[in-house]
Amino acid sequence: MAAPAPRSERADARINRERIIEAARNLFLEHGTAVEMRNLAERAxxxxxxxxxxxPAKSDLVxxxxxxxxxxxDAELEAVFAIDDPVELVRRHIATLLRTFSTTAPLAMEMMSAPTFETMRGRVLAWLTDPRLDAAIERGIRRGCFRADxxxxxxxxxxxxAADPLVVMAACPPLVxxxxxxxxxxxxxxxxxxxxQPLPADLAPAGQKGT
Known part of the structure; x- marks a missing residue:
């Protein structure tokens, strides 16, 4: 029976894996998934x-x-759903999803053909239908932040x-x-x-902030 790998060796392997994923993520955003492995190795x-x-396969990396x-x-949305202000919660929920879907836009075709696609799709649907979003909307209506009707x-x-992943993926690029x-x-x-009810200050046009 082979001896287990030393802890430092396992830690190095984990760090290398994380560096590869981070480098691939940046390269995919810059150039799409058709990147050379030598360029990825150099970046990582x-x-x-x-x-x-x-x-072993490009699909594994994607x-x-x-x-x-x-x-x-997942981690960002947990923080979002802890926000009490319903306006800020809805605003950050939308922003978080848009950022995620625009980030994964270069991976769209490969993701759809990946064996893990259904799992990923399930996670996205959970974000869009989370009951805590319903609770925030109901809270906003009750507090008079959102329309009573x-x-x-x-x-x-x-x-x-508004945050439909397929639409956002198709729009980015050219949209920023x-x-x-x-x-x-x-x-x-x-x-x-x-x-x-005023828009959040950083969304309101000049002259309408806080009004």
Missing amino acids: GVGIGTIYRNF AAVAASVLDET LDVATTRLFIAG PSRLEVELADLVLRAILAPG
Whole structure:
């Protein structure tokens, strides 16, 4: 029976894997998934053999990059759902999803054909239908932040539609993700805010902030 690998060796292997994923994520965003392994190895600071030991096929690497983005989004949304202010919660929920979908846009075709696609799709649907979003909408209506005539389920559907992953992936590029986050959040909030309820200060046009 082979002796277990020393702890430092296991730690080095984990660090190398993380460096490869991070480098691949940046290269995919810059150039799409058609990147040369030598360029990836150079960016990650590892040998090509290390890449293939961790990711024997390109699809394995794409799936790992996508999973890392989804894991980050899970953590970000947990923080978002802890926000009490319903306006800020809805605004950050939209921004987080748009950032995630625009980041994964270069991976769209490969993700759809990956064996893990259904798992990834399930996670995205969970973000769009989380009951804590319903609770925030209901809280916003009750507090007078959102229009009194809104229906919670219909409003959630509207918010989910604004962050539809396939549409966002198709739009980025040429649309700039950071601009998309601001403009779509602005449009959604204008549609659901109660009359007289101000937009968040960084979304409101000059002269309308806090009014």
